[in-house]
Amino acid sequence: MEMETDWSKLPMDLLTSIFAKLAPVEVLMGAGLVCHSWLEAAKLPDLLWRSLDMKHLNSNNNAVLKNKHFLRTMAKIAMDRADGRLETFAADLFVDDELLEYIAERSPSLKSLTLVDCSITNTTLMETVDICPRLELLHVSDQWRPSPWS
Numbered sequence: 001m002e003m004e005t006d007w008s009k010l011p012m013d014l015l016t017s018i019f020a021k022l023a024p025v026e027v028l029m030g031a032g033l034v035c036h037s038w039l040e041a042a043k044l045p046d047l048l049w050r051s052l053d054m055k056h057l058n059s060n061n062n063a064v065l066k067n068k069h070f071l072r073t074m075a076k077i078a079m080d081r082a083d084g085r086l087e088t089f090a091a092d093l094f095v096d097d098e099l100l101e102y103i104a105e106r107s108p109s110l111k112s113l114t115l116v117d118c119s120i121t122n123t124t125l126m127e128t129v130d131i132c133p134r135l136e137l138l139h140v141s142d143q144w145r146p147s148p149w150s
Contacts, residue, residue: 008035015041016048024052028074042081049082050109054091055116068094075099079106090114097124104128112137 019027019042027042042048054075071094079086079102086107095118103110110132118140129135 008037010037012037012041012044016044019048024048024078025054025057025074028077044081049078050085051088052078052082052086052090053088054094055114056092057094072096072099076102079103082107085109088112091118092116093118095120097121100124100128104131107132108134110135112139114139116141 015038019031022031027048031038031042033039052075054071057071071091075091075095076099084106086103087109088111089103089107090112092115095115097120100115100118100120101124103113104127111134113128113132113135114137116139120140125140129138
């Protein structure tokens with residue numbers, strides 16, 4: 001006789017402990033979508049949303065993760081879930097001025113910001129530095145990539 005398990009009835013503290021072992025993107029795109037109780041656990045602004053690493057997502061074979069608009073939307077959802085507690089943010093390629101402003105306005109605890117090959121202006125970057133008084137580490141770089149047409 002096979003026992004059935006109702007995974008939706010797992011205690012909230014256990015779910016958040018499990019989710020803490022996943023990358024935030026995995027929670028946004030998978031674990032948090034399983035059922036209502038898992039979604040509620042994924043929305044809690046605990047340790048899960050203090051660090052958001054969204055680098056190298058576009059190298060994934062998933063077509064959705066190659067869509068910059070989708071990635072920006074996902075980053076905004078993560079910012080909202082962090083509820084002002086985000087300390088570390090890292091991304092490449094998809095961050096623009098609008099998203100950077102969104103991050104800065106909602107992340108007073110931001111200590112580390114890494115942006116690689118992002119479409120941001122110096123003005124917005126300087127405004128971000130002014131808005132985030134706890135910022136200790138700022139890494140902004142461009143990587144040269146050969147043109148696919150050469």
